[in-house]
Amino acid sequence: MNIELNINGSTHSIECEDRTLLVEAIRDQLGLTGTHVGCDTSQCGCCTVHLDGQAVKSCSMLAVQAQGASITTIEGMASGDTLHPVQMAFSACHGLQCGFCTPGMIMASADLLRRHPDPTDDQIREGLAGNICRCTGYVNIVAAVKTAAKMIQQAPANRA
Amino acid sequence: MYPFTYVRATALADVAQRLKADPDAKLLAGGMTLLPTMKMRLAAPSALIDIGRLTELSGVSAEGDGLTIGAATRHAEVAADATVRSAIPALAELAQGIGDPQVRARGTLGGSVANSDPAADYPAAVLGLDATIITDRRSIPAGEFFKGLFTTALASDEIIRSIRFTRPVRAAYAKFAQPASGYAMAGVMVAQFPSGIRVAVTGAGPCVFRWTDAEAALNRQFSVESIQALSLDASGLNADLHADAAYRAQLVKVMAAQAVARLTGTAR
Secondary structure, three states: OEEEEEEOOEEEEEEOOOOOEHHHHHHHHOOOOOOOOOOOOOOOOOOEEEEOOEEEEHHHOEHHHHOOOEEEOHHHOOEOOEOOHHHHHHHHOOOOOOOOOHHHHHHHHHHHHHHOOOOOHHHHHHHOOOOOOOOOOOHHHHHHHHHHHHHHHHOHHHOO | OOOOEEEEOOOHHHHHHHHHHOOOEEEEOOOOOHHHHHHOOOOOOOEEEEOOOOHHHOOEEEEOOEEEEEOOOEHHHHHHOHHHHHHOHHHHHHHHOOOOHHHHHHOEHHHHHHOOOOOOOHHHHHHHOOOEEEEOOOEEEHHHHEEEOOEEOOOOOOOEEEEEEEOOOEEEEEEEEOOOOOOEEEEEEEEEEOOEEEEEEEOOOOOOEEOHHHHHHHHHOOOHHHHHOOOOOOOOOOOOOOOOHHHHHHHHHHHHHHHHHHHHOOOO
């Protein structure tokens, strides 16, 4: 079937099957490989993207379900050369090692901060319960989210 | 997944017709159970009818001591809804604990219940709160709805429209979640009604069940000690890589005690 997907602000017409997963369409048809397939069983969160601003697991959605919605992937978080505050914070706080979980962590963190602009550590950990990291032990990830929260609060124009 | 045909429904009447015409078609709401199941090739419907955007199937309304929630209402909405939080806080808390934020953004009440997944949370609320499942053709009391592993009283073309909960005097839900998936290894809803206590257990058996011994004990004395004096027969409980049956029996006791402790104010 032919479907239209609105991704990172532009509309793309793609050819796919009814059973094509959203993550497959994003990676294979659109070449946006920042979104990863980690577990493929809806647990690890490496596939997290935004659907109408909400973090969802793109390995657990059909591409065709996303028709008519606005999707943001990790590639859509920066504004030109300016990283999103969450991206800047993850870099500054060493919130990643191998980087495989990182796009998903950033997408989930951005949605978390939209809902809880000044989160406690517990709220951060609960908000990232759908994202698993094998490298960091999460300490610097939590620090990165707290830092991003401050950055966003101090300069609202940064909220991309 | 095996191939299938996707159809996005625009009206409920349309949906019933399509289900009747194709007995191998299934409804798709959030897809948080169905799509992973299909990815593992444990289900292979001929068609998926997407009802996730039908507004007549979503929303919360309260009338008297009843709270009605549309079948396609997302877990995140139930968790955040002011009416749910004030009428039945335990239900909002249960919804808030389902899976993880991404799953809660998509998963729905109706989908969770229609599947009678042994590890889903909502069946404990539906049975524990003595809810009524309202379909496109009848109303089914919770006690008659859950039949067994992945089996409910629904006809193959029947559609859940909403679920009506009755406000308890008070209720609490405690679950021991599998750390990666968030599924209940044991989830216990303890609810107090004027007619008595109800204790519904999910995650531990093939299907949600009422722990009648616990109900009798709590009716005599509503305390953590009443639970601690009991033992739950492990035969018939689930055994898998996460926990054997004996451990699940123990988890049920511990979660029941935690729920009671929250209600008696003795929770640590």
